[in-house]
Amino acid sequence: MGLTRHHRVLFGLGVVLRLALIALALPWTHARWFVPFLANVPGHFADPWGGFMAVGGDRVAFPYGLPYLIAYAPLTDLGGAVAGLAGAHLGLGLTVLLLEVALLGQLGRIAGKDATRAQLLFWLSPVALYVGYWHGQLDILPVLLLVAALAALVQHRHSASGAWLGSAVAAKFSMGLAAPFIALFYLGRARQRRFALAAIGGAALAFALLWLPVLVLPGFRAMVLLTPETAKTFSLAVPIGPWLYVYVLPLAYLGLLYWAWRVRRLDFDLLWSFIGIAFMAVVLLTPASPGWALWALPFIALHTARSGTTGQLLFWAFTLAFVALHLTVSTGAAFAGIDLSSPLVAQDAERLPSALMTLMLAAGAALAVQMARRGILGSPFYRATRTPLAIAVAGDSGTGKDTLVDALAAMFGETSVTRLSGDDYHSWDRHKPMWRAMTHLNPMANDLEGFAAHAADLADAKPVRARHYDHGSGRTGELATLHPRELLAVSGLHALWSPSLNTRFDVRVYMDMDEGLRRFLKLRRDVNQRGHAPERVLESIERRAADGARFIAPQAAAADVIFRLEPRHPSAVADPAVAIDASMLRLVVTLAPGRNFDRAARLLASLSGIRVIESADDDGRLRLLVEGEPTAADIAAAARRIAPDMDWLLSAEPRWQPGLSGVMQLILLTEFDRARRRRGGMA
Numbered sequence: 001m002g003l004t005r006h007h008r009v010l011f012g013l014g015v016v017l018r019l020a021l022i023a024l025a026l027p028w029t030h031a032r033w034f035v036p037f038l039a040n041v042p043g044h045f046a047d048p049w050g051g052f053m054a055v056g057g058d059r060v061a062f063p064y065g066l067p068y069l070i071a072y073a074p075l076t077d078l079g080g081a082v083a084g085l086a087g088a089h090l091g092l093g094l095t096v097l098l099l100e101v102a103l104l105g106q107l108g109r110i111a112g113k114d115a116t117r118a119q120l121l122f123w124l125s126p127v128a129l130y131v132g133y134w135h136g137q138l139d140i141l142p143v144l145l146l147v148a149a150l151a152a153l154v155q156h157r158h159s160a161s162g163a164w165l166g167s168a169v170a171a172k173f174s175m176g177l178a179a180p181f182i183a184l185f186y187l188g189r190a191r192q193r194r195f196a197l198a199a200i201g202g203a204a205l206a207f208a209l210l211w212l213p214v215l216v217l218p219g220f221r222a223m224v225l226l227t228p229e230t231a232k233t234f235s236l237a238v239p240i241g242p243w244l245y246v247y248v249l250p251l252a253y254l255g256l257l258y259w260a261w262r263v264r265r266l267d268f269d270l271l272w273s274f275i276g277i278a279f280m281a282v283v284l285l286t287p288a289s290p291g292w293a294l295w296a297l298p299f300i301a302l303h304t305a306r307s308g309t310t311g312q313l314l315f316w317a318f319t320l321a322f323v324a325l326h327l328t329v330s331t332g333a334a335f336a337g338i339d340l341s342s343p344l345v346a347q348d349a350e351r352l353p354s355a356l357m358t359l360m361l362a363a364g365a366a367l368a369v370q371m372a373r374r375g376i377l378g379s380p381f382y383r384a385t386r387t388p389l390a391i392a393v394a395g396d397s398g399t400g401k402d403t404l405v406d407a408l409a410a411m412f413g414e415t416s417v418t419r420l421s422g423d424d425y426h427s428w429d430r431h432k433p434m435w436r437a438m439t440h441l442n443p444m445a446n447d448l449e450g451f452a453a454h455a456a457d458l459a460d461a462k463p464v465r466a467r468h469y470d471h472g473s474g475r476t477g478e479l480a481t482l483h484p485r486e487l488l489a490v491s492g493l494h495a496l497w498s499p500s501l502n503t504r505f506d507v508r509v510y511m512d513m514d515e516g517l518r519r520f521l522k523l524r525r526d527v528n529q530r531g532h533a534p535e536r537v538l539e540s541i542e543r544r545a546a547d548g549a550r551f552i553a554p555q556a557a558a559a560d561v562i563f564r565l566e567p568r569h570p571s572a573v574a575d576p577a578v579a580i581d582a583s584m585l586r587l588v589v590t591l592a593p594g595r596n597f598d599r600a601a602r603l604l605a606s607l608s609g610i611r612v613i614e615s616a617d618d619d620g621r622l623r624l625l626v627e628g629e630p631t632a633a634d635i636a637a638a639a640r641r642i643a644p645d646m647d648w649l650l651s652a653e654p655r656w657q658p659g660l661s662g663v664m665q666l667i668l669l670t671e672f673d674r675a676r677r678r679r680g681g682m683a
């Protein structure tokens with residue numbers, strides 16, 4: 001999205017503020033710890049940590065691993081070589097700035113249409129300016145590596161994502177707090193599970209390369225492994241008896257992890273929200289080092305960019321209170337030669353810091369709760385894992401129900417769709433004599449009560465135990481478990497039979513088909529795929545005609561959308577031995593009374609090579625006659641345009657179909673998008 005002049009001014013303001021601070025402010029941490037350590041590296045490449053302590057350096061000066069050296073030493077030492085201490089400070093400050101710019105780029109890959117707002121919130125936040133250039137922490141590096149890992153993940157580059165994550169953890173162990181949530185993201189859904197090994201391999205390799213070479217160094221072990229920072233995790237403890245405490249942060253973190261595990265199926269936005277809330281818990285539940293707030297900043301910036309006024313207020317209240325607090329209690333910087341590096345408030349003057357801490361906690365907690373409500377409970381994917389989007393596809397035998405459900409699975413991903421077929425609820429196997437007395441189309445020949453009960457349970461995200469009818473053998477198999485997923489596709493001869501069940505469906509489809517075409521396609525399928533003799537199929541079609549008119553056709557009245565395939569010329573179905581050419585078919589789409597075609601018609605008319613004629617039938621139902629052969633690429637481009645907010649449900653690699661099947665995919669996509677909005681603006 002192009003930057004407006006206003007945006008460019010704001011980004012420029014952030015750059016000017018940073019350059020001014022780099023030039024005029026000398027953080028105590030840089031002067032006392034980081035620059036002396038980094039300046040000492042060139043003479044002690046064998047063991048920079050041991051070398052620094054050997055020359056009397058402070059043991060807590062640089063509790064960081066190889067990634068920090070690789071990132072921060074070059075410009076700092078180059079600056080030091082060129083212009084002494086001032087040059088070293090300049091080099092270190094510029095490195096922080098460059099790493100922040102890199103993080104903005106990664107955040108942009110994740111934030112999509114909210115990128116500019118999220119980047120500006122990060123770039124102008126008091127936390128980024130204070131932590132990076134006044135208090136002078138170097139946490140921007142591990143945060144950049146973690147956000148790069150998540151950006152690679154959202155782009156399905158799983159080995160790279162693992163490598164970035166391994167590097168982030170090698171840079172700062174605390175980034176490992178994100179790892180269990182990422183593991184749940186991979187393991188919770190079949191379509192992601194297959195990439196878990198690639199991610200683990202990338203992480204293990206990167207971590208090993210960045211840790212093994214230095215783990216053998218005594219100086220590294222002394223300065224990095226034994227850092228006192230970790231102890232802060234246990235600082236907030238609630239006494240529950242003599243020598244017995246509950247550690248609040250671990251408790252909160254484990255609770256969050258359990259919640260993510262209970263959600264079971266995470267999409268990327270849920271993963272992002274869980275990690276952001278976990279980092280906020282660290283900031284709120286420990287006397288956090290100022291740098292730790294930077295871990296949460298990308299997450300709260302993107303959340304705020306997607307929120308309304310309340311979110312904005314909470315963001316600024318939290319970040320300003322956090323900085324005000326640390327201005328009073330943490331070290332600062334010398335500014336233009338004036339020493340302002342001591343905490344502004346004496347340690348025993350606890351009232352002001354405590355008031356600011358309370359304010360920061362209140363705003364931060366409210367922000368974390370809002371992130372949980374909007375980012376998790378309000379997530380369309382989370383809500384669909386609790387109440388799946390449900391579609392019913394009814395129609396006579398051979399009208400294309402299974403073919404349509406296959407097209408749904410192609411666009412949403414097989415692992416996101418639960419298929420419930422009415423064929424699995426026939427009362428008897430194929431060889432039972434009862435079929436001579438009753439056809440499959442008669443509701444009495446099917447356990448429609450069990451079918452409806454299972455459909456309702458799956459719509460409530462409850463698993464069911466059902467048998468499967470095998471059309472190849474004509475027999476019903478063993479009981480198997482059907483698990484709920486984000487989408488429930490209920491198809492069959494009687495899928496729209498139950499008025500009470502029909503209210504559970506978000507989309508109701510009736511498959512109609514020109515009778516000659518249906519006979520043509522059913523004959524070919526039942527002979528080739530179900531092993532029936534042609535004469536038996538034709539006899540069955542004749543015998544079922546009355547029940548079709550009596551029990552199947554009336555279900556069309558309950559449909560939102562009726563798809564009717566017709567041959568464009570009778571010759572198309574003259575010879576069953578000649579395969580149907582898609583160009584010989586046309587699609588008639590009929591919408592429920594009161595519905596209009598605006599979106600669908602606009603969409604279809606935009607497809608190259610498509611001819612659309614709009615009409616109305618006798619009872620005022622709008623009808624679209626569609627002919628043409630759009631390519632799969634045309635369908636994909638139209639899908640992105642017509643329903644941009646359906647990304648959360650679509651497969652990572654949707655398989656759009658060419659021709660009239662693709663047109664039906666698009667129309668169903670618009671129907672699901674409509675259902676999403678009707679459910680209260682999911683997304």
Ligand SMILES: Nc1ncnc2c1ncn2[C@@H]1O[C@H](COP(=O)(O)OP(=O)(O)O)[C@@H](O)[C@H]1O
Pocket residue numbers: 395396397398399400401402403404511521522524525565580660661
């Ligand atoms: N849009 C279509 N274009 C061409 N052939 C189709 C189309 N839809 C269905 N068919 C074919 O018609 C036959 C019946 O379709 P199917 O989906 O099995 O119907 P149902 O599930 O309603 O019994 C199958 O051989 C299928 O390949």
Ligand SMILES: O=C(COP(=O)(O)O)[C@H](O)[C@H](O)COP(=O)(O)O
Pocket residue numbers: 396397398401402423426430440470471472474492493526530
């Ligand atoms: O009418 C149908 C429903 O299936 P569909 O709508 O898919 O045609 C089938 O004929 C019966 O399920 C029996 O199947 P079989 O032919 O295996 O006896």
